[in-house]
Amino acid sequence: MNIVKKRNWFFIFSLLIIIPGLISLSLWGLRLGIDFAGGTLWEIKFDQQEISSHAVFQYLKEQQEEISSVAQTNENSVLLRMKSADELKISEIKNKLNSKFGKTTDVRLQTVGPIVSAELTKKAVVAVLVSILAIVLYITWSFRQIPKPTSSISFGICTIIALVHDVIVVVGIFAILGRFFQIEIDSLFITALLTVIGFSVHDTIVVFDRIRENLKKYSSFSFEEVVNHSILQTFARSLNTSLTVVFVLLALFLFGGESIKYFILALLIGIISGTYSSIFNAAPLLVVWHNLVRKRA
């Protein structure tokens, strides 16, 4: 099997996944949850059975309360969304609901003020950039003894390209999911992205490490042959590792409960993408880089 030779096909496959996501991202952006956009999310359970979200919405509208939406979460509970509400507002609405629909209990309530959400957004961007930079530096340092004419910086850069690929895949898919399935991103999504970054690099390094070793061992072979050989040697490991992680994540996705469902989904997509990109993008890209440098020389 010659993966490196068919590299353009694999690059095209990546683009097929990435481009719709990018289009969706530029047209509609991500659907920001209240962590980033600010606001109040409030799930209320009515002791009286079966009250429809529609009735609640109508009633609160009559009462001139500014509610953006009411969604049914269970037969007797609803989820309210509104602008960031303070204590007074919350108890006012609660009193109104109690007098109209009977006793209620708060299942959960989350309010995020505009200052907190703005700070979080800034921090998230900084965190992603800082971790990318730190990893590039570490890899360049770790691969400093690579035999000439290959440069250790090419390993660092190709790792980053694979990593950015994975980030874009996840973000793009969530832009699509946000547009068509109303799935929002929250601060856990950033956590997922950073974990995917870590994992993507993890995967890529294993392949690169083998290339580093084989370059010393098989100096008579061409760079392209060494890379392809290294990919094949580490293939079983890459697949097996991803499989075990995917098993675990699938279990969490299916049985782990509603509040971390999309966090796990982001991880799942990212890790599958990470495995793909380390085998089919990162290592073949090294060859592309190598050939470009040689042509110029």
Add this chain to the structure above:
Amino acid sequence: MPKNPRIVLLFIICLTILAIVVDLPKIKIFGFNLSHPKINTSFFKRDLEPKLGLDLAGGVQLTMSADMSKIEEKDRDNALESAKNIVENRVNSLGVAEAVVQTAKTQSQYRLICELPGVSDVEQAIEACKKTAHLEFRTLKADASQEATISAKPEDFESANLGGKDLKRAQAQPSQDPQTPGYVISLEFNGDGAKRLEEITKNNLDKPMAMYLDDQPISWPPPVIRAVISDGNAQISGNFTAKEAKQLAIQLNAGALPIPLKIESQTRVGPTIGSGSIEKSFFATAVGLTSVVVFMLIYYRFLGLFAVIALAIYSLVVLSLFKLIPVTLTLAGVAGFVLSIGMAVDANILIFERMKEELRWGKPKLEALFAGFERAWSSIRDSNVSSLITTAILFNFGTGAIRGFALTLAIGILVSMFSAIIVSKTLIRIFWVRKIK
């Protein structure tokens, strides 16, 4: 690695037993009541109960911004520290176990973050966090008996019309006077306060003056007025340790530097959603672990068995670390732990794949074993270091859930390196290589 793997094996067995003891839940087996011990030494105390975060135990998290507009620049840090202390005391008096109050400071914002897991009366808890502290100085009631001067009770005092608004700041410092060793608290009153203080000290010379914060007396028995103070600079001495003096200064400052707190963000989680999440995540973890075990056994057979044993030891050690540190478990934290299981297996897979290759190249078993561990090491090291870099950044960037995730993942990665390199290697060296020989 020592020449004799048996010593290492012994160490691993001891460690595992220790971890099991720490992990023991409260259960009854064959009529014996089993439970984990409590650690209670002077410098290290742990009750070893699992700590559950907001999303698992239910409760409230409040992010409150402090209005510092009326506080002088140099007093702001003290004011925030005092507010934190007071809020802590209040939530503790509500009986909220595991309450955490943190200060958070950015360039322009001073904040308090309160986490109150398992709290039942949410409104009461929020009120307790938000309330501004009220400091009052009190003197003996006019009709108090003569004995009361010596052994006064809190109810013998009445307001001296001197309070937090009259006090500029309080500060703990080492005593300059050899007559009164230890630490003292110096109080600085403002103009009105200084006038009132002069009056009070004149009228109550050699009588006690008590201080009340939110109607609770602080520093009991109360200090006694020794002199008439006319310049507004008072000193409380009483052979305090540095810690006691600092604590008292913090409490006084809470009154002197009151900062209105505004709730910026809050999260409330009902208790039912929490217990549902525990069951779900427990089940998910069990399913995930089982599938990994089955996969390893099918694919790697006998070698896989060692990985599974190493994985079991790994899980026990990580869980006991969670209890010892202690780590507050949240849903995201559980996810971090489960993900680290995947990484722990990865290290084993890397080694096994390498061993298989070495065997295929015709190396004898023992040599293939060593080569597998040695050659796989650079990948394991590099990949785990880069994952640790991201967890460190996550830990600095995040609050609450994100920190929990980063911490559990980082602990998991570190222990997984130990488990793959020491535990699997020793087990294989003793039981696999010997058997074949």
